[in-house]
Amino acid sequence: MTTNPTLHIKQVQISLHSEPMLAIDRSIAPGEVLTVMGPSGSGKSTLLAYLAGFLSPTFKAQGQVFLGKMQLDTLPAEQRGLGLLFQDPLLFPHLSVAGNLRFALPRHARHKQSQIREALEQVGMADFETRDPATLSGGQQARVALMRLLLSTPRAVLLDEPFAKLDTALRQDMRTLVFSQLRDAGLPALLVTHDQADAEAAGGPIIELG
Amino acid sequence: MLNPCRFSLIAPLLALALPAVAAPDPGNWQDVLAEAEGQTVFWNAWGGDSRTNRYIDWVAEQMQAQHDVAVEHVKLDDTSSAVSRVLAEKQAGNDDEGSIDLIWINGENFAAMRDNDLLFGPFAESLPNFALTNAAENPEVVTDFTLPTEGFESPWGKAQITFYYDAAQVETPPQDMQALLDWARANPGQFSYPKIPDFTGSTFLKQALIELTDQDEALYQPVEESDFEEVTAPLWAYLDALHPHLWRSGRTFPDSGPNLRTLMSDGELSLAFSFYPTDAAVAVREYELPESVRSYVLDGGTLGNVHFVAIPYNSPHKAGAIVLANFLMSPEAQAQKQSLAMWGDRSVLDIEQLDTKDQALFEQGDRHPSELPADALSNTLPEPHPSWMTALQDAWLERYGVN
Amino acid sequence: MLGLAPALLVTLLVLPVGAGLLMVLLPAFGYLPALGGDAVSLAPWRMLFGHPGLGRSVAVSYASGLVSTLLALAIVVLFLAASRGTWLDRGIRRLVSPLLAIPHAAVAFGLAFLIAPSGLLARWASPGLTGWDRPPDWLIVNDPLGLALMAGLVLKEVPFLLLMCLAALPQLRPEQRVTLARSLGYAPSIAWLKGVLPALYPLIRLPIYAVIAYATSVVDMAMILGPTLPPTLSVSILTWFNDPDLERRFMASAGAVLQLGVTLAALLTWWLGEQCIKRLGYHWVVNGVRRRGSLAITLGGRGLLGMTTLLVLSALAGLTVFSVAGFWRFPDSLPGTFTLDHWQRVLPSVTTPLINTLSVGLAATLIAAVLVVATLENAARHQLPPRAGQWLLYLPLIIPQVAFLFGLVVAAESLNLRPQWSLVMAAHLLFVVPYLYLSLCEAYRRLDPRWLQVAHSLGASPWRAFWQIRLPLLLAPLLTACAVSLALSIGQYLPTLLLGGGRVPTITTEAVAMASGGSRRLMAVLALLQALLPFIGFSLALLIPRLMWARRRNMRGVA
Structure with a gap:
């Protein structure tokens, strides 16, 4: 397994209507989870949108983002290699479970069928390939979404309150699953949340916004 | 090869010398037929009656089969829109790529096109089938609302105002204009005429005017030459008296001649009229009118006219249009047109002059009971000068256009 | 390429309306040399x-x-x-x-x-x-x-x-x-x-x-x-x-x-x-x-x-x-x-009008759909906010047809454009495009942007995300919008009549032409035919997504 590069967020400043909103200057090592906390409106999601490449043109951003030696902020979203996990699993409703996973696999990936099968087995959902995502439970959907993210072989991951909508019992399981998978994959990750428990489970450094 | 520079100098001169560039000459019939092959003729014809549409469809089939000419029926709701289009094309300098090849026309529209030099011709009298009309004995085929056609339009049908009524509801239908007024008083709301400027409606005005005025001669001269107010005063007095007793008290009028038929069919009217003597009979055959309907012509006679086809000067398919105009005068096409199963429009041919084989085409067996008796049509009044039509229409709209 | 779509769209709508209005305004004040009016009055x-x-x-x-x-x-x-x-x-x-x-x-x-x-x-x-x-x-x-x-x-x-x-x-x-x-x-x-x-x-x-x-x-x-x-x-x-x-x-x-x-x-x-x-x-x-x-x-x-x-x-x-x-x-x-006589009489004679109705309608709808989707896709990719310029799109809907279509005919005549199928189709576009935009932009706007963000973060290029995610998710509203457009095109009377010069008869022009006199029975046949065509379009727009997504519960009612 190749070691993943570090995610550098270099003197990034985001402003709205020339009002400064947030500033951050951090690096995230492979396998490390940086947690960004703050009340709503503090710009957490804006930071995520900026990093992922979806920042609305109404915001102005300065600074640079590097993944290892590669500058990200000048690349279009799909070339940044940053995986996203939202509150909602956002499984494509028109594709089957396997279809969702297949969509994530790089076009020239080998053995797609077996990769999909192994991914599902890993999260205990071996027979779910042909299922309609709408028929899955919340926890199952979250697991498929995680595996979809990993199959797309990202080089860093952005998590936008990924556990907020799960019920309490499930939440702990998912935290464990997500963070262990990220650690095993050796991916730098940035977690945005307002839940202290998320931050503790992530076990990495924490910064507060706002 | 012509030197293009020099050619561009000569071209206007050539155009002056030959006003219609390579216009087909009906006198040279084989050439016309050859040139027509493969052409598509856009025939602009009033499309408000399904029977005429059905006949034109039949003509199109025949033209394709017999002469390899495609005929496209461009359905008009008013012929004047075609006149307007050709005029606009001329004004825009479109002198040889016009969008209309043949127009179904007569009366004031023909006069307007002649006045503005919008017609190709003369061509009609050199058509091979024209002789069958025996024009010397039947001057109406070369006269359109008093104007000589001078070969600029070719006849294809004959119309005459014919009244019809439901004999189950009306015992003695009115036989003249005064009787009509009395009848309308006695049977309010059961008669009307199409809204001016519809041509059937306008013809009703002329019919009434001829009967009511004592200055008949004036109607056959251009309207400017007489005192319009004086001549038409009895007409307006008559209409003023008539309108309150018409359908909807004269607050609205039917859209067209065929619309009268629909209103008869719905039982809203008990007395109506048409330009086609066979109209009622065809309508009975087609379930539109009850079998008790009978047709008649007013005692003093009714207006009749011939309708024609003309070729706009800028038609790009004149040869095809000429072949079509000739086909329309063929015994075959005329007999079809006259048949009740098709349209029921009378022939312009002098049938007694035809050879026996062609005469046989016009045999239709027994007359339909709703049809006009054969002798009734002898009493035809000639159409006034076309300028009267427009003047009457304008005056009517002025008086009754806003209720 | 995509960036040109909005400009193309607006030009396509504004230019003819503008030209039409101009060619109506000038003669309204007596100026139209082609008709012999050369002085303002x-x-x-x-x-x-x-x-x-x-x-x-x-x-x-x-x-x-x-x-x-x-x-x-x-x-x-x-x-x-x-x-x-x-x-x-x-x-x-x-x-x-x-x-x-x-x-x-x-x-x-x-x-x-x-x-x-x-x-x-x-x-x-x-x-x-x-x-x-x-x-x-x-x-x-x-x-x-x-x-x-x-x-x-x-x-x-x-x-x-x-x-x-x-x-x-x-x-x-x-x-x-x-x-x-x-x-x-x-x-x-x-x-x-x-x-x-x-x-x-x-x-x-x-x-x-x-x-x-x-x-x-x-x-x-x-x-x-x-x-x-x-x-x-x-x-x-x-x-x-x-x-x-x-x-x-x-x-x-x-x-x-x-x-x-x-x-x-x-x-x-x-x-x-x-x-x-x-x-x-x-x-x-x-x-x-x-x-x-x-x-x-x-x-x-x-x-x-x-x-x-x-x-x-x-x-x-x-x-x-x-x-x-x-x-x-x-x-x-x-x-x-x-x-059944009336049907038997009408049907053979309406082959050409039927073909014209459908070909004009389908062509206009297809072109309009491509243009509108390209414009919306462009806006979505660049996260453009709705602009004031959007109002221009609705110009053909706010300006009465009568007010500019006649001018458009005069404009076409002076450009030596003869009445023909393509002119009719282009005129239909004027009305089809705004309606298609009106019915589709809301669906486009409402589609959760995170679907596309997820697709991009999974490495999908904009086009792959468009074809494999956005289009399937918007299939139902897109088909409905197309059905609305088709219905609209089928119902157009004045543009068909004027730009076609009567040479491009459609079911609608035939039906209205019959209105002045034809028998009620034949009119009824034509009116029913006229109503039937768009109805088929709407049925297909409802049926296709249902069949395609029969086994995808959340695709019912996504739109």
Whole structure:
């Protein structure tokens, strides 16, 4: 397994209507989870949108983002290699479970069928390939979404309150699953949340916004 | 090869010398037929009656089969829109790529096109089938609302105002204009005429005017030459008296001649009229009118006219249009047109002059009971000068256009 | 490439409308060298204002536009306020949507056959209820006040406005608003009127303006149902343009400019009304009245919409009966004999019109869909906010057809463009594009941007994300929008007639041409054919996504 590069967020400043909103200057090592906390409106999601490449043109951003030696902020979203996990699993409703996973696999990936099968087995959902995502439970959907993210072989991951909508019992399981998978994959990750428990489970450094 | 520079100098001169560039000459019939092959003729014809549409469809089939000419029926709701289009094309300098090849026309529209030099011709009298009309004995085929056609339009049908009524509801239908007024008083709301400027409606005005005025001669001269107010005063007095007793008290009028038929069919009217003597009979055959309907012509006679086809000067398919105009005068096409199963429009041919084989085409067996008796049509009044039509229409709209 | 789409779209719409308006404005002031007018003068205006009955024409056009829109809006709003999502409400909604597909002319014929003194209603009620054994001599259709015309317009506007409201509502989360207001003691219908309507109105304003513009200047419906002595302004203009006396063309141009003024005046009146209601309405919203009138709204809302639907359905039923009727004496409630003759007579003769109708409609819809999707995709990719320029897209909907189409014909003539299929198709594009945009932009905007963000973060290129994610997710609304466009194209009368010069007959031009005289039976056949085509389009638009996503539960109702 190749070691993943570090995610550098270099003197990034985001402003709205020339009002400064947030500033951050951090690096995230492979396998490390940086947690960004703050009340709503503090710009957490804006930071995520900026990093992922979806920042609305109404915001102005300065600074640079590097993944290892590669500058990200000048690349279009799909070339940044940053995986996203939202509150909602956002499984494509028109594709089957396997279809969702297949969509994530790089076009020239080998053995797609077996990769999909192994991914599902890993999260205990071996027979779910042909299922309609709408028929899955919340926890199952979250697991498929995680595996979809990993199959797309990202080089860093952005998590936008990924556990907020799960019920309490499930939440702990998912935290464990997500963070262990990220650690095993050796991916730098940035977690945005307002839940202290998320931050503790992530076990990495924490910064507060706002 | 012509030197293009020099050619561009000569071209206007050539155009002056030959006003219609390579216009087909009906006198040279084989050439016309050859040139027509493969052409598509856009025939602009009033499309408000399904029977005429059905006949034109039949003509199109025949033209394709017999002469390899495609005929496209461009359905008009008013012929004047075609006149307007050709005029606009001329004004825009479109002198040889016009969008209309043949127009179904007569009366004031023909006069307007002649006045503005919008017609190709003369061509009609050199058509091979024209002789069958025996024009010397039947001057109406070369006269359109008093104007000589001078070969600029070719006849294809004959119309005459014919009244019809439901004999189950009306015992003695009115036989003249005064009787009509009395009848309308006695049977309010059961008669009307199409809204001016519809041509059937306008013809009703002329019919009434001829009967009511004592200055008949004036109607056959251009309207400017007489005192319009004086001549038409009895007409307006008559209409003023008539309108309150018409359908909807004269607050609205039917859209067209065929619309009268629909209103008869719905039982809203008990007395109506048409330009086609066979109209009622065809309508009975087609379930539109009850079998008790009978047709008649007013005692003093009714207006009749011939309708024609003309070729706009800028038609790009004149040869095809000429072949079509000739086909329309063929015994075959005329007999079809006259048949009740098709349209029921009378022939312009002098049938007694035809050879026996062609005469046989016009045999239709027994007359339909709703049809006009054969002798009734002898009493035809000639159409006034076309300028009267427009003047009457304008005056009517002025008086009754806003209720 | 994609970046050019918005500019192309706007040019495509604004240029012809602009050229058309110019070519109407110039002759309105006497200037049109091609027709021998080379000096600016006010003669056309003098001629226009001297025309008998002009005032009445103008008044009817103005009033029918405003009254019909107001009535239609009231019916829709009351229904939505009364609607509680019961099976009955859902049933009514489901019935109304296909009504949108029925072209104006077909509805007009159906209504005329229904309400005429010798129409179906009178036949059904006679002689039993009325004692009539012949039709009463009442001026119902073509009445001078234009009431029949207004009724016809209402029947067509209600489904349109209802669909526009239903499309805009979800983003307002009406259930939450109503629940909240109910918890404060408001009756459900009052809760809807006070809590949802004020937020809904701004979203349906543009469609309402389009309805007003259309209703003040409609031609085909006014020819069938409108007053005749004098007719509405738009119909008069059409007659003047077709007059062989070319002088009249100048007057017609002035009339077209006047029509633009009438439409703008109606829009202005509406806008002033909006301002008043905004003031007065605010007090009403906060006056604390919680229940008064709620029963009337609940009953009235359902009753009125139900009646509208019932009227259109009876009109269709009437058309069907007439299309197979033998002789049918008044007041028999059914024809004495039935026959398929009328269908057999019409069908062979409508092959060309059918082909034209479909080819023009499909081509215009396809081109419009590509252009609109490209524009929306471009905006979505660059996260462009809606711009003021968007208003330009709706120009062809706000400017009355009569006002610029004639100018467009003159413009085409002077460019030596002959009447032909492609011109007709291009003219249809003018109306199809804005409607397609109107019905699709909301769906596009509402699609959760995170779907695409997820796709991109999974490494999908913009095009792959478009084809594999956005398009499938938007399939249902896209197909519905296309069906609306197709229906719209099928119903177009004036553009088809004018730009085709009569050479491109469609089912609609055939049907309206028959209106002036043809037998009711043949008209019924044509009107039914005219209604059938868009209906097939709508059915396909509903059916295809259902079949495609039969095994994907969340794809039902994504749109």
